[in-house]
Amino acid sequence: MRSIRTVLTIILSAIFLVSLPLRGSAAESAPKDQDSVPAGAPAAEANGFDVPSGVRVVVFSPHPDDETLAAGGLIQRVLEKGGKVRVVFMTNGDGYLEGVRKESGEAKVLASDFVNYGIKRHEEALKAISHLGLKQKQAIFLGFPDQGLDHLWQYWTSLKPYTSPYTHLNHSRYRSSYMRLKYDGRDLETEIERILQDFKPDWVIIPDPRDLHPDHAATGVFVLDSLRRFDSDERISLQKISVFTYLVHYRDYPDAGMWKKWIAATGIGGSKIAVKELSGSQWLDFSMSTEELSKKQQALNSYPTQMEVLGGLLRQFIRPVEIFGRLTPIQIIEVPTAYEKQLGLFSGASESRPSSS
Ligand SMILES: [Zn+2]
Numbered sequence: 613m614r615s616i617r618t619v620l621t622i623i624l625s626a627i628f629l630v631s632l633p634l635r636g637s638a639a640e641s642a643p644k645d646q647d648s649v650p651a652g653a654p655a656a657e658a659n660g661f662d663v664p665s666g667v668r669v670v671v672f673s674p675h676p677d678d679e680t681l682a683a684g685g686l687i688q689r690v691l692e693k694g695g696k697v698r699v700v701f702m703t704n705g706d707g708y709l710e711g712v713r714k715e716s717g718e719a720k721v722l723a724s725d726f727v728n729y730g731i732k733r734h735e736e737a738l739k740a741i742s743h744l745g746l747k748q749k750q751a752i753f754l755g756f757p758d759q760g761l762d763h764l765w766q767y768w769t770s771l772k773p774y775t776s777p778y779t780h781l782n783h784s785r786y787r788s789s790y791m792r793l794k795y796d797g798r799d800l801e802t803e804i805e806r807i808l809q810d811f812k813p814d815w816v817i818i819p820d821p822r823d824l825h826p827d828h829a830a831t832g833v834f835v836l837d838s839l840r841r842f843d844s845d846e847r848i849s850l851q852k853i854s855v856f857t858y859l860v861h862y863r864d865y866p867d868a869g870m871w872k873k874w875i876a877a878t879g880i881g882g883s884k885i886a887v888k889e890l891s892g893s894q895w896l897d898f899s900m901s902t903e904e905l906s907k908k909q910q911a912l913n914s915y916p917t918q919m920e921v922l923g924g925l926l927r928q929f930i931r932p933v934e935i936f937g938r939l940t941p942i943q944i945i946e947v948p949t950a951y952e953k954q955l956g957l958f959s960g961a962s963e964s965r966p967s968s969s
Pocket residue numbers: 674675678825828860
């Protein structure tokens with residue numbers, strides 16, 4: 613089974629690599645089953661939506677900057693309306709070879725250079741979210757491996773965790789993160805579940821599983837899987853939670869006008885996995901005020917390490933509309949299930965993955 617997973621991962625990785633320079637976007641407005649939209653969903657006006665007062669929102673960000681790119685405007689609006697926000701940084705972005713080379717000025721870089729880069733990106737993130745109105749304590753840094761989240765689907769025990777080829781770490785070691793977390797799927801889902809249980813969000817904002825960056829796609833699926841198991845244990849009701857997805861790396865997103873059509877035929881990470889389950893996403897526009905857009909710009913400018921190497925792409929997200937795809941409870945349950953089945957994880961689930969409880 614391990615070999616099947618490995619082969620599939622290699623195939624998926626190849627698809628990701630061929631799919632182009634990481635960075636993408638969202639999908640097509642497909643017909644939706646309105647009956648299955650959560651009761652707590654925001655009121656939809658045409659293809660836009662309102663932010664209700666006091667809403668609790670958790671934003672999962674694979675790397676420092678994704679929270680601003682995807683939801684910098686939404687975060688401000690939620691706070692303005694008296695709501696609560698948590699931003700969860702899955703990684704410190706410590707596996708970005710091109711960025712580390714640029715930062716160090718050396719072609720040959722060391723593991724310590726990657727760790728220092730992660731520390732710097734953490735500091736940038738704190739500054740960025742302050743422009744959005746968030747305090748340091750409203751951000752959670754998990755410190756999982758950049759460029760390695762998808763690999764965690766193959767590592768489900770802390771006895772044999774994944775090791776980052778960049779930092780050479782197999783556990784979180786940043787002062788700001790939970791030092792004991794091992795790089796394995798169990799530790800990751802345990803943290804996601806703890807955050808969901810403690811914060812009790814009304815809205816969960818995740819990277820779209822179709823995003824072409826493996827860390828983004830994996831983050832989306834890991835969170836959906838946690839929600840699915842919460843629901844099956846009756847610890848949370850998917851009828852009371854709204855789950856929204858966002859794109860960052862998807863072909864020519866957000867500039868291309870065709871992304872909605874393209875993504876309707878795209879599965880997890882650009883693969884064929886879970887195409888059917890995902891194709892019905894409803895895409896909503898969130899419109900920002902001039903002031904909100906200005907603050908978003910300031911937040912993005914707080915990431916000089918990223919602007920330096922990816923500025924052309926990042927600046928494309930400075931536009932007055934943020935786009936979110938709404939998932940139904942059925943999609944939340946079916947996407948990780950389809951993903952696991954495809955990877956062959958179900959047959960050995962009892963020995964490799966956490967139980968439902
Ligand atoms: Zn990212």
